[in-house]
Amino acid sequence: MPLYLNDDQTMLRDTAKDFVASEAPVSHMRALRDANDATGFSRPLWKQFAEMGFTGILIPEAEGGLGLGHVEAGVVLEEIGRNLSPSPFLATAVAAVEALKGTAAAAVWYPGILSGETVAALAIDEGAKHNGRIAMQAQRAGNGFRLTGAKQFVTHGHVADLLLVAAKTENGTTLFAVPNDADRLTVTPERLADSSIAAHLQFDGVEVDADAVIGEVDQGDAPLARLLAAGRTGASAEMVGVGGGAMDMTVSYLKERKQFGVAIGSFQALQHRAAHLYSEMEVARAAVLKAQQLLDAGLDAAEAVAVAKAMTGLATTLAVQEGVQMHGGIGMTDEFDIGFFMKRARVLAEMFGDTNFHANALAEAAGY
């Protein structure tokens, strides 16, 4: 398969580009933030995503979805990133859909995701740094389980209908689908630097039925691996959008802004930095597409996914830093959008493991 978008994917990209830019541009995010919106995203917009068919991209056709792949999901995510659109798309329509895929729980949750009713949140991290360790316990209790422990960095966790929770069971890990109004569950939303909202979840013996198990008891590693591969690849695609958006905005500014009587983009010091940034973004984009295609082909994508997340972390961090610096003083103002890109990039870089986490994973996989 050639490493570029095919005609259908290009068409989808054009549709997504127009749709997100018109319905949820950066000003949409700014308006939500200025209104101190408590949801963190627009529910009507999420409905529109469903009407466009976007929420069903990764859901099999037999279950009412489009039966497409990570490349197509990534096409939408890139536009979400470029427009900094607050959306449950990544957690719900990508990571949760993949975790549920092929399990009995899919039939329960897919219809709501397809119709844009359901929002899912991922309760994976227990510390400030994503590290794969799970301390949360799920003990057998009657017909079901009792969950005890804490999670954090749960995007949209305060409003999600469905919480995907990873916990330790007797002989392994189990992934649970927990409703967020469960008893003995304390949800504390916190606003983050990028004005998105992520929750701390405290489970003090939260009781769930046996049918809350996604897949099989003690066999949660498989759905969790699907969730993480999809989440990491998806976050990478969104970061390519954030970095690409910051770069485009910055290159435009270099052509407009005049100092010493000329456009500052005529200065070689800035040209070389912009050209270097372009190179880093191109390489990151290739790494993401490679990971998406491998996932879609059902091939071993572990290395490619780690490379994609690590590389987009490097490239996008550079893009937003250069973006603010090259905008000069105006880049430091809240009124100008470039700072929003810097904040969003920082949050996405942290999500599902940062560059260092994935570089370390590559080293371990290579035996050093």
Added chain:
Amino acid sequence: MTEALDQFRAETRAWLEENCPAEMRTPPKSEKETTWGGRNPEYAHPDQKVWLDRMASRGWTVPDWPSAYGGGGLSPAETKILREELKAIKARNPLNSFGISMLGPALLKYGTEEQKLEHLPKIARGEIRWCQGYSEPNAGSDLAGLQTSAEDKGDHFLVNGQKVWTSYADKADWIFCLVRTDKTVKQAGISFLLFDMASPGVSTKPILLISGNSPFCETFFDNVEVPKGNLLGTLNKGWDVAKYLLGHEREMISGFGLGGSGKDPLVEAARKGVDPILRAQIALFQVRSKAFTAMSEKFIDELKAGQAHPAQPSMMKYYGTELNKARHELQMTAGGSDALEWESEASHQGAAARTWLRTKANSIEGGTSEVQLNIIAKRILDLPS
């Protein structure tokens, strides 16, 4: 379609299994084991010749060239399969050749039928080794300022002047050379000539480099007579050919960042145990290196589909060469004092140190990194002059 390709893959795999000698599935032990061909070929190992001849017999040294010119006549999809299968058995490149990587594409695009038939098959079979006469003492990054002249003498051109950094000029059989045919204009006064290095008046002088090796030469032309028919493309339009060819050269040099097809020496070194800071540096390098491998695949796919930006080779050249320099800095650090040995048997006569120093030229030759960044800024990002 897919079925035919599957069959092609199966046949290719079987043929390679049968025909690629075992020794040619191991990385070259030194630069001497690189096959360059030519009138006076040097083979450090006899299987180099066996492997070259077998591949050339199928046209697979240049799989995507037309078979009429010694190529394999393969489609892009078949070419990709062949490369994948070669990579899978870690096969060595059967023939390193500036004729293949640089001149060939220019001949295919600009050559007359006669020129194509004359030169391409000999390139494909590794019979003629070419060198490139571009840079001059006063024309480096400002290449179009070149002064080597070709005077029209009726039935021939009379060439006078000097080239520098001519890779392996002392070993090459023919040269493709930029010459000035009009002194009143800059780019529009340049023509592209092909001539035999055995012509009277051609002399070369190897330049000793910081690596202790002399891969580059000074090349002198003293009243060299070149037949008129050896002009490639139109008179005074040589700059177009040169730019086209530079794109291919940059693609080739950008491949330097990819590392070999065998074991990664950096990973091998890291496995033996390195300090945690170097381990982290290597891991972060691997992120970029592996991402660039995907970029190279994407670039080639886009190129074949005609979707690549015409200036994208500059990005590839810039990124690949900087990556390669970074790789060798890390390898030297990982190697410690072993890697510093310059002559010992154990160090393969200082292979690590000499290669490290050689890579410093990667971001200079074929257009410096700074020139590539200028090109990206102007042609891709459309930044003002």
